Amino acid sequence: MTTSKVSYLTQQQAKDIDEELFNEYKFSVDQLMELAGLSCASAIEKAYNDRKKYSKCLVIVGGGNNGGDGLVCARHLKLFGYNPLIFYPKRTDKPLYKNLLLQCEKMNIEIIDKIPSETQINLIIDAIFGFGFSGEIREPFNGILKEIKILEKKIPIISIDIPSGWDVEKGPLNDNCIQPECVISLTAPKLCMKYFQGKYHFLGGRFVPKILEDKYKIILPDYMNSEQIVQI
Amino acid sequence: MTTSKVSYLTQQQAKDIDEELFNEYKFSVDQLMELAGLSCASAIEKAYNDRKKYSKCLVIVGGGNNGGDGLVCARHLKLFGYNPLIFYPKRTDKPLYKNLLLQCEKMNIEIIDKIPSETQINLIIDAIFGFGFSGEIREPFNGILKEIKILEKKIPIISIDIPSGWDVEKGPLNDNCIQPECVISLTAPKLCMKYFQGKYHFLGGRFVPKILEDKYKIILPDYMNSEQIVQI
Numbered sequence: 210m211t212t213s214k215v216s217y218l219t220q221q222q223a224k225d226i227d228e229e230l231f232n233e234y235k236f237s238v239d240q241l242m243e244l245a246g247l248s249c250a251s252a253i254e255k256a257y258n259d260r261k262k263y264s265k266c267l268v269i270v271g272g273g274n275n276g277g278d279g280l281v282c283a284r285h286l287k288l289f290g291y292n293p294l295i296f297y298p299k300r301t302d303k304p305l306y307k308n309l310l311l312q313c314e315k316m317n318i319e320i321i322d323k324i325p326s327e328t329q330i331n332l333i334i335d336a337i338f339g340f341g342f343s344g345e346i347r348e349p350f351n352g353i354l355k356e357i358k359i360l361e362k363k364i365p366i367i368s369i370d371i372p373s374g375w376d377v378e379k380g381p382l383n384d385n386c387i388q389p390e391c392v393i394s395l396t397a398p399k400l401c402m403k404y405f406q407g408k409y410h411f412l413g414g415r416f417v418p419k420i421l422e423d424k425y426k427i428i429l430p431d432y433m434n435s436e437q438i439v440q441i
Numbered sequence: 442m443t444t445s446k447v448s449y450l451t452q453q454q455a456k457d458i459d460e461e462l463f464n465e466y467k468f469s470v471d472q473l474m475e476l477a478g479l480s481c482a483s484a485i486e487k488a489y490n491d492r493k494k495y496s497k498c499l500v501i502v503g504g505g506n507n508g509g510d511g512l513v514c515a516r517h518l519k520l521f522g523y524n525p526l527i528f529y530p531k532r533t534d535k536p537l538y539k540n541l542l543l544q545c546e547k548m549n550i551e552i553i554d555k556i557p558s559e560t561q562i563n564l565i566i567d568a569i570f571g572f573g574f575s576g577e578i579r580e581p582f583n584g585i586l587k588e589i590k591i592l593e594k595k596i597p598i599i600s601i602d603i604p605s606g607w608d609v610e611k612g613p614l615n616d617n618c619i620q621p622e623c624v625i626s627l628t629a630p631k632l633c634m635k636y637f638q639g640k641y642h643f644l645g646g647r648f649v650p651k652i653l654e655d656k657y658k659i660i661l662p663d664y665m666n667s668e669q670i671v672q673i
Contacts, residue, residue, distance in 0.1 A: 234543070234547050235539075235543050236540070237471045237540070239472050239475075240471050240472070243472045243476060255666075258666070288647060288648070288664075289667055311467050312467060315650065317652065416520070419548070420549065432520075435482065435521055435669075
């Protein structure tokens with residue numbers, strides 16, 4: 210754990226930084242999603258290093274960018290020696306997402322159509338909603354989050370960017386919200402992470418230019434060496 | 442140094458694997474270039490860790506994919522705390538390359554128009570030619586490689602994928618060829634690396650699916666944990 214001060218972003222700040230990376234710096238979604246997903250897999254590998262104990266990790270993929278990060282994460286987990294499964298109930302019709310899924314399929318990552326029983330999985334990776342989420346949780350994700358909630362006492366839950374179902378700024382609005390054991394904040398933590406009480410909080414997405422950090426007056430912990438994650 | 446057996450690819454094998462990654466696995470150039478460039482920066486950070494001693498690294502960028510890897514590498518080096526400079530004499534007109542360069546420029550990486558004097562740089566990163574190279578070395582790269590050759594006794598040279606100017610299979614064809622201190626082979630080493638006598642040989646580009654390794658009967662050293670490079 211580092212003790213240095215860390216900034217927490219509002220939803221608008223997170224959106225602004227994201228837009229600036231794409232519009233001003235001309236990063237492609239492919240590029241940043243690859244780095245984000247890699248950092249998620251790296252954090253999981255750090256916290257849940259025992260391949261035998263945590264081999265079967267279920268990645269639950271949402272329909273937006275958070276889901277894309279999840280697909281990339283699943284692929285890197287496979288390369289790291291895990292045996293991920295993907296549950297992707299609401300597929301995105303964009304070419305990038307189709308290709309990310311195809312890459313997983315061709316690497317023999319099993320795509321399943323429901324959450325398996327608790328005996329069949331060792332980790333759950335929540336890649337459902339990210340910092341862009343607002344409003345009502347629609348089906349099938351409302352039901353899926355209820356299923357995750359039931360499993361969370363038995364299986365470690367890892368959320369990408371924010372715990373799905375949480376308000377991006379206000380955190381868990383009620384007791385039905387999931388309480389992940391691990392969160393990988395991407396770019397910078399969002400305000401909701403002040404309410405996080407799990408075991409592991411990582412920062413990933415090591416692509417924010419120093420100039421952008423200064424412009425938005427955000428303080429981030431120092432990454433070590435060439436590492437793509439840092440524990441907060 | 443690992444002692445396990447490692448495969449060395451012919452130029453045709455390297456091209457076939459590359460094509461399969463793009464055509465069958467539907468990886469985008471953005472994705473694989475990001476991972477390749479990141480692995481190069483990670484290897485440099487491993488071998489030349491002293492930021493003060495090696496701060497000023499000159500990245501010499503060629504007109505093809507090897508050059509693109511170099512641009513990505515420069516950006517990650519900047520994020521790792523180095524102070525890279527870019528020399529990019531023959532620019533590629535494709536949007537991806539323009540964007541990769543813009544990302545560097547916006548991150549205050551200086552773009553220069555000739556190789557600076559030896560007192561102004563601590564490392565030279567050769568991102569000129571990769572595994573696709575064949576035939577005559579044309580200007581301006583013929584002259585540039587001569588300049589690098591003169592500097593190689595004083596400044597460590599790091600080549601991305603293969604030492605530029607070497608035959609991809611037969612290695613250095615004459616004494617004018619550069620002799621880098623470090624090479625980061627991408628995907629798998631090429632046959633020319635059997636003639637490498639420098640200090641550091643890394644493998645990077647950790648994106649080759651196990652199925653593809655088996656199909657091409659290639660043996661690669663095991664990457665550790667979530668690391669993007671492994672020393673050979």
